[in-house]
Every structure is written in structure tokens, then in C-alpha cells.
Amino acid sequence: MTIRVYNTLTRQKETLQPVDPPNIGIYLCGPTVYDRAHIGHMVGPVIFDTIKRYLVYSGYKVTWVVNITDVDDKLINKSRQRGLPMEQIANENTADYLSNLAQLGVDQIDHMPKATESMDEIIALVKTLIDQEHAYEVDGDVFFDVSRDPEYGKLTNRTVDTLQGEGGGAAAKKRSPADFALWKHAKPDEPAWNSPWGKGRPGWHIECSAMSRRLLGETFDIHGGGLDLVFPHHENEIAQSECCHGKPMAKYWLHNGLLKRESAGKLGGRADRDKQGSEQTVTLEQIQQATAEKESRSAGAGGLADMIARIGGEQIRFFLLRTHYRSTVVFSDEALAESVTALATFYRFFERFLRVTGKSFYDIQSAQERVDGELQPGEDLLLQQVQRCRAAFLEKMDDDFNTGGAVSDLFDLVRTLNKFIDQQTLDDASDADPANLASLRQGAKTLREMGTLLGLFQTPPQQADSADDDQLASQLMDLLIALRASARKNKDFAMADRIRDELNQLGIVLEDRKGETGWRLQP
Template identity: 40%
Template sequence: MKIYNTLTRQKEEFVPIDEKEIKIYVCGPTVYNYFHIGNARPFVVFDTLRNYLQYRGKNVKFVQNFTDVDDKIINKAREEGVDASEISEKYVEEYYKDAAALNVQKASVHPKVTENMNEIIGFVQGLIDKGYAYEIDGDVYYSTRKFSDYGKLSKQNIEDLESGARIEVGEKKKDPLDFALWKAQKKQDEIAWESPWGMGRPGWHIECSVMSTKYLGETIDIHAGGQDLTFPHHENEIAQTEAQTGKPFANYWMHNGYITIDNEKMSKSKGNFFTVRDILKDYDGEVMRFFLLSGHYRSPINFSQELMEQAKNSLARMQNAKLHLQHLIQNGEGSMTHDEAAQFANLEKYRDKFNNAMEDDLNTADAISAVFELIRDMNTVTKDGASKEFSEKSLSLLDELTGVLGLLRKEASDTEMDSEIQKLIEERQEARKAKNFARADEIRDVLKEKGITLKDTPQGVQIIRESC
């Protein structure tokens, strides 16, 4: 597999440190609100990376943190008159709900900042002891100039960074380029922990260095996140971690591209800020996942209602292909004929096409195209029916590939429809048997309004979902 490495700015052959276990760290959400569509992209993209590696027989240890200590959490707690932990705990649970709607699996470990405070304090002290950090009035800062490779991820040099650096009001750091490792408690209502430097809490960057090394080791295979994290967050993680360990932090850095909203940057002030919870009111989570995987992960992607409708219709094509095969299995019989065996062997080439796309820097756009080519040929073969064995093998292949993408896990099969729709379908069948065609047509129209078309075939009634 080839991966585009942000560190080297080129595609590289992916060579794991240990073939027995691939170690991946992905930056998770700051839990003070529902996560938005921009956050959703790395969650879906790197969940798909894990799926693919596991599909190829690899064992993956996947760590994604929760930032449950942050100014935004403290400010929201003040607004609502509650403890900061209530805010963070609430939105951790809300994250799990929305992630599940997108078919994003839980990480191997979901560490929280508050659960790793001793390790964070020890890490900061280690940097002080090594001469990479210093304390002033309870605040601890990292001496950026002490790390000679600073800027190697974002390809910036110290001189360029210096021109734009500022010391904010209240900061006492020695150099504008230095960043906070530990922040002294400023107000009594701020959440804080005891430390060698007084009551305080961690800076943002230190948490990921600590949790990555704790749960995955000093050097990991892949560190991933959104493009916006390249600088300063990931740059600072490298500086801290490599100063502490003396070893490379991550061998491969992967960053997904930005999302715009109707070709504009997402902004609350512009009124185009959408949380996943908002979007789920209008679209199924699988539609959103399909949309997020429909372009290459490194390319910018534009979110709009028109594009979501296209994703909805495309996913419906996939769902209908699955329903069609389920229908043939339910009503078919027998083993594959000689011709069907040859036809199925021809369909298997799409597995190779799918894998080749995924091997090329996780090209999910081309992988989805391979799935649709498979569906096209599959439909051609089965348009007049098929043996049960051929249908089962075809469905297994379809499930295999869409499963890697995290799609068709919530398929609407005949047996999983809600009771009202199932009763209408059965009533229509009875009306047709009784030659009450007026009632049968009436039920057909009612079902069509609900996005369901019934197609009478030699193998029985086929149910087609027009939307998801």
C-alpha cells in the first residue's frame, strides 16, 4: 500500500514497524458540543483506513482521544452553570451516537485527558529536566528554538514563523514562538490539578504526545487528522515527543482536506455551520458517509444539498442492488450453472480493482467506482433471474467491498422493514390474488410516496427503495 506522507510530501510504500500490529493515532474531538461535518471527515476517512487494513489481514491498534479539558469546555460550563465534567461527559456520549450513525467504529482505546493527568505531568517534567521547557509563575512553556527540526512537518522555518509570532496578553513566555505545556489556574472555578508548578491544567498539544506514547509506544506507524492540525498542533506534538524520546514520533503523517459549505468556508457567523446531528435530521448517516468517501481524502470537498442528494441517490443504487440479490436468494434455488460460474469469475476482477484503488493512498473515490461497475455487471447477469448459489456469492462479494467502506450496514431488507410498510405489501399481494386491482394500485401509489417501488418478477415481488 502507498500512503501520501505529509512529512515527506510524497507517496511512500507503507511499511509497518511490526507486521503483527499496526499502530494508528487519530486526533479526536474536543467535547463541548456536537461535532460538525468538518470533524466527521477524518473520523470517517481514518475509520475506513482501519477497515481496509483489517480487511487485508492486519491487526490494528487504533487510538483516538477525547479532549475533555479545554477553554471551550470551561466557558460552556460557566454559561450553563454546571461543572466542566458534566459538559465533557455529555458530549462524549453524543459523539458515540453520531459516530455510530456514520458507521464509525469505536477505537481500540478512547483515552481522555482527565484520565491521564499523572502521565501528562510526568511528561512535562521530563521536558523541563531535559532543558526543552521552563516554568514561569505556574505556567510551563516549550522552548521551540531548542528543537532543531521544528517546522519539518509544515515545511516552515523559524524565521518565517518568528515574523508572525505574538505574545498574548497574560502570557509570560520568553519567546513568542514558545507554546504552553501547562497552564496555571487563573480563576477558582477553573478545573485544575495539583502539579509541581501549582494548580493548573495541560496545554492542548501535550495531551496527544502523552496518550500516543502511553498507548502505542514511542514511535507509531501512522498519525492522522485534519489538514488544519498540521500546524501548530502536529508540529508541536513532534517537537515535544521527539525531544522527550529521542526517536521519530510517527513514520507516516496523513491529513485529510478541508470541507467547504456551498463553496464557502464553514462559519457560524455566515450561518453555514452544520453539525452532524443537524444533517442527520434530513439524511441517513450512511448517506453522509458515502458523501465523505466519494472524493479522495486529501482533496477539498464541497458540502451542499445538491451533492448530498446525489450521494443519497447513489447509495440507493447500492441498496437496491443488495435488495435485488436478497430477493433472488429468497426466491431462487440450485447451484451455479457452468455459465454462471464463468460470469462470477469475471465479477471477481472488481475485487482487484477495488483493492488497487485502496492501495493507492486510500483512493475511496475509485474504490466506489469499482463497486458500481460490479453492480452494473451483476445486474446485467441477474436481470432474468439467477441460481441461489450465484446470488449468494454475488451478495457476499458486494458485502465484502461495501463493508470495507462502512456502507450497506443499515440496508433495508424485506424482513427489516417497519410493520406498516410490510402490512401494506402483504395487503397488496392479497388484493392482486383477489383480482382487486384498484386496491392493489392504490397501495402501490401509497408505497411509492414512501419511497418504495414494487416490481413484479418471475421470482416474486421485488422491493426497490427509491431513497434512503
């Protein structure tokens, strides 16, 4: 078993060899919580959640950190616009973010440090960089001196002289346009922390260097984030941390692709920003309108939380995992709908499994550890097929966490199991061979193992007939089904079909099985 990952730093796939096996430290750049999350913010968490599941399964001890940036210029602007304290805005949006993560089944994060709770480490790091003459102070601002870092630009293959650098009022103070702020001097009405350079706040990149060092050490294994963070954010993190410590910051740099709308540009990208205009001149109403437009296209009128409630967290997770994490994903209602349809195949199988075996798929205990090549010579044909699916699945996951390819093996496996039920006529529970049922259970257990690795099928989907509110609906359905059964018995197919067709109009699908009729809502 060898796991290979694509490393942005070397621009090639490499064998994963932890710095300190079996431990693996992962740092993922989380959100700046100046606004509610959109679906694009979920790509990184979902894939890294999956990566951690896979690494733990493969025998590693993984520590995964996702930071929350809760102090920043955009937060300060937002605070002014809304007339609320920055902290309150940060707290609101952090809560929204966490709730979205939970809905998508992202539950593997070990630490979520906040920038505002890491000031001591940040200041200490800046101080060291000044002492080392990698940074300099000008009137309460501190800048990193890129000319003192011969390796600057190595992540993105850039040279200092080609860079424009950040503009704004601070540009005049910088020795080189490419120098970037480590510490920003506070204006009178801005949130500020005491520092050796007066009151101020951290620059954008420094908090990640400080927090990753505290929680994962000076050199850790995997640093992740969206492709849009490669430059300047990660380039600058590398510069700060490696100049400070004199050793590599992270061994592998993994970047997820960005989500794109059908129409134009990535979510929150240039097109969105241009629409909003410069924040000095735009009115609050315009901002709200622009935000509403953006959300209506990217996440439904009520934002991501509403979209999750409407579509389902698992459906969105599945949608994201169907593509390789480094690809650009074009997001649209149609694409999402296709995913929902595809995912329903598994839910139908789980119901069938319950009918056949009397056991819930969700009660199956999933394998916690990876065990390879345990196929016994005497095992039956079904289990051999199941093992082939599983081996194919693991092979794809080993290759840079190819979830898109791995999903196909999930479909292959569910088809194999459905076929087995058909061929062995296990739907007739009365004469089912116990040995066949045992084989089926074993196959389902493997499906559960694979699903769990992807963070899928952890809890039963919302059932139309499970909620108390739908008790009446359930009773009415029983009545209609009984009426239709009686019509069918009398060969009154016109009546029977009318009941079925009109229920269909209401989005309810009937399935006649041996001896009974089931119903479900259309996905």
C-alpha cells in the same frame, strides 16, 4: 501487495512499512468536546475506520487510538456561558460524538483516552522536557522552547522566525513568540490539577504526546487528523515528543481534507468564528443564534444527530467515501441527495438478490482476510468478471486508500451481477439453474467483501414495511396492489395507472415484476 500512503512529513507517497510488523499503531486526533459534533468531525473517523479495516484485512494487527480532549479553554468558556460544570459539558458532547460515530458505522476504535484521565503522564512528560531544558516555567506556566529544537517546523516547512505565535496574556512571559504552552497556570475559578508548577491544566498539544506514548509507544506508525491540525497542533506534538524521546514520533502523517459549505469556508472555520465574534463581548443569545445558524446550514436544524436520523448514517458514510480522503469536500443538501440516490442502487440489488436466491445479502459471511490471485482456470465467465472488479478495487485501496476510485468498482460489480441475473433469467426462480445461482452467490459474496472493507452494508437499511408501526401501511399496500392487479387483469389500465400514479404522488414506487408487484418508498 504493497500499500502506499501519502505522508505529509515527506510530501510524497511512500510504501507502508510498519515499525514493528505485523503491528500497526494509529493515533487520530479526536475532538475537543466543547460543543456538539458537526459532520466535519466525522471525516477523520470514517476514513481511519476504513483504513483500519483495510489494514486488518491485509494481515496487520492494528491498534487505533482516538483521543477525547475534555479540558481546554473553549470548554472552560462554554462552562461559564452555560453555568454548568466543565465535566458535564464534556460528557454530554462526548456522548453525542460517540453516538454519531456508531451511526456512521465507525466501530474499529480500540482506545479513546481522555485528557483528564491522563494527567500523570502529561505532567511526567512536561517535567522531562523541563529537565532537558526543552521547556521552561514562568509563574506557574510552562512553555516549550522552540529555539532549543533545531527541527522545529519540519512538518510544515516553516522557520521559527516567521511565526507570530499565540497571543493573549501569556505572550509576555514567553522567550520567543513561537513558544507554546505545555502547562497553563489556573486562575482561581478554573478547573485545575496539582503539578510541580502549582495548580493548572495542560496546554492543547501535550495530551496527544502523552496519550499516544502510553498507548502506542514512543514511535508508532500512523498519526492522523484534519488538515487544519497540521499546524500548529501536529508540529508541536512532534516537537514535544521527539525532543523528549530523541526519536521519531510517528512514521507516517496522514491528513484528511476538510469539509466545506457551498457558501464560504470550512465548517467551524474563520467565517463561523467571525460570525460569533469575540467570546468576551458576545451574549449567550448571540452565541446560541450563531450556533443555530451554523447548524442550520451545516447539519440541519437539529445538528448532526438529526441529520443522521433524517438521511441515514450509511448514506453519510457513503457520501464521505465517494471522494478521496485528502480532497476538500463541498457539502450541500444536493450533493448528499445524489449520494442517497446512488446508494439505493445497492439496496435494490440486495432485494433482488433475496428474491432470486431466497437468501439475505446481509447473511453472507464476508471474507476476513485478503487472498490474492485465486482465480481457477475452470471458473465461469461471471466469476472472472467478478475477480476483475475485486482486483481493481484492491488496487485502488492499496494506493493511499483511494475509496473514491474503489466505489466505482462497487458499481461495476453490481452492474455485472444484475446483468447476469437478466441474461440467465434468474428472476424466474422456477427454472433457475443451480449452478448459476451458485455463481451469483459467489459474486454477491465478493460484493459483500468489498462493502465490508468500506464499512458499508453491515446492517440492513431501515425498511418502511419492517417496523411495527408500518404494519397497517403494509396491509393497505397489499390491498391496493391486489385491486390494481385485478384492474390490470380486466385491462382496466386507466384504473391501474391511477392507483400507481397516485401512490407515486405519495412517494411510493411500484415495480411490476414477473408474477408479482413490489413497492418501495422513494429514497
